[in-house]
Amino acid sequence: MKFKGIPTWVWYTWPLLLMAIFFLVTQGGGEVASNAGKRLYEQHCQSCHMPDGMGLGKLIPPLAGADYVLQGGPELACVLRYGLTDTILVNGEFYSRPMAGLPKLPAVEVRSILLYIRSAWGNSAPEISFDEVQAALNDCAPTE
Amino acid sequence: MKYLSFSFLGALLLFSCEESVPHTFPIIGVPQITESGDTIPHQIGGFSFIDQNGAPVTQATVEGKIYIADFFFTRCPDICPMMSKNLLKVEEAFGTQNDFLILSHSLDPLFDTSEELSRYKRDLGARSNNWYFLTTPDEDYVYEVMMDDYLLSGSATGALNGGIFHTGKLVLVDQNHHIRGYYEGTDPLDVDRLIEDIPLLMAEMKQKGTE
Numbered sequence: 001m002k003f004k005g006i007p008t009w010v011w012y013t014w015p016l017l018l019m020a021i022f023f024l025v026t027q028g029g030g031e032v033a034s035n036a037g038k039r040l041y042e043q044h045c046q047s048c049h050m051p052d053g054m055g056l057g058k059l060i061p062p063l064a065g066a067d068y069v070l071q072g073g074p075e076l077a078c079v080l081r082y083g084l085t086d087t088i089l090v091n092g093e094f095y096s097r098p099m100a101g102l103p104k105l106p107a108v109e110v111r112s113i114l115l116y117i118r119s120a121w122g123n124s125a126p127e128i129s130f131d132e133v134q135a136a137l138n139d140c141a142p143t144e
Numbered sequence: 145m146k147y148l149s150f151s152f153l154g155a156l157l158l159f160s161c162e163e164s165v166p167h168t169f170p171i172i173g174v175p176q177i178t179e180s181g182d183t184i185p186h187q188i189g190g191f192s193f194i195d196q197n198g199a200p201v202t203q204a205t206v207e208g209k210i211y212i213a214d215f216f217f218t219r220c221p222d223i224c225p226m227m228s229k230n231l232l233k234v235e236e237a238f239g240t241q242n243d244f245l246i247l248s249h250s251l252d253p254l255f256d257t258s259e260e261l262s263r264y265k266r267d268l269g270a271r272s273n274n275w276y277f278l279t280t281p282d283e284d285y286v287y288e289v290m291m292d293d294y295l296l297s298g299s300a301t302g303a304l305n306g307g308i309f310h311t312g313k314l315v316l317v318d319q320n321h322h323i324r325g326y327y328e329g330t331d332p333l334d335v336d337r338l339i340e341d342i343p344l345l346m347a348e349m350k351q352k353g354t355e
Contacts, residue, residue: 047222056225057269097267100221 037116040109044102045117053121059097061090064121072125074132077110078140107134169316169324169345173295188213188293188321193249193278193286196261201247201276203321210345211245212338213315214329215290215298217252218264223312227329228268231275231314237339239272243346246275249286251298251308253279295323314338319349 042051045063049055053064063069068090069076083101087094105113111133118125173186193201212234216224231246238244250256256264261277280286283300290296290310298310316325316338324345328334 048225050225050229056229058267059228059264060225 037112040113041116061095063117066090070125074128074136077133077136080110107137172323185322191289193280196258196265196277198258208319209243209245211317213247213294215249215251215310217250218256223330227312230335235272235275239274249278251310253286254283
């Protein structure tokens with residue numbers, strides 16, 4: 001019966017308000033995720049792949065403008081968690097030094113970093129959902 | 145008007161004074177005092193390493209030259225790529241000058257053989273003949289040289305940093321084997337300062353040479 005005190009205009013506009021709040025939260029959420037991705041990148045990746053994502057000579061491949069990152073999909077999550085030991089081809093150059101993985105990095109953080117490296121430095125690759133990251137990580141988990 | 149021109153002259157004088165005062169670099173390290181009471185500044189002692197081509201590098205290699213020494217290793221997961229990247233800028237500025245060298249010592253010399261260092265130098269894109277990548281068959285030796293001669297800390301027992309704990313310092317050494325400055329090899333701005341200081345130290349050494 002308390003509802004009686006609420007003016008009628010509120011009753012008509014609350015869906016609008018709700019939409020506004022939803023909009024703010026999701027946009028803000030995206031912002032938070034990419035900030036987290038940047039911070040995690042600085043912490044775990046920047047020393048090798050450099051602040052500008054350009055890597056170093058033929059020692060460390062670039063992430064900025066890299067076909068490997070732009071054309072890759074959720075399976076990139078496996079590179080972050082388990083590293084790479086093969087010889088790989090990035091933008092027409094071979095790289096063969098091993099990269100160590102971060103086996104303890106939770107899937108949420110793996111996703112944050114992926115979103116960051118796929119959208120920073122002028123990169124624009126499609127977003128990858130949490131479920132896709134999780135599925136890829138399950139697929140590449142070493143069998144015990 | 146008179147005052148104005150005076151102050152203008154004053155400013156000019158000040159300016160020219162500042163230009164003629166040579167930039168002086170300290171001689172770093174604890175000097176030794178001999179029995180006769182003379183003080184001998186700390187010097188880099190004789191050394192013997194092997195470079196990326198398998199050739200020996202000793203004090204004779206650096207004779208009469210200014211050089212930068214640093215300590216790294218090819219499998220280093222954290223600070224070394226940034227140090228190497230910044231050293232490329234130094235190479236670009238002075239790599240063709242025959243009175244200047246860079247000595248990059250591996251702290252993982254048993255893994256970083258001459259062949260491994262040669263590959264690293266090539267893949268890094270370093271081309272100057274004046275940039276030496278050094279190894280030694282005696283693992284402890286490079287740590288002794290780093291600590292006793294270049295006065296830097298480090299150890300091969302740290303759990304962090306790929307098992308090797310070390311600093312990213314670049315050491316500037318003059319023609320008389322004296323340490324004249326330390327620069328943070330991971331900091332692009334400090335490496336810019338080094339690039340400005342090298343010609344100043346060269347000028348100082350030339351001036352001393354003609355005295």
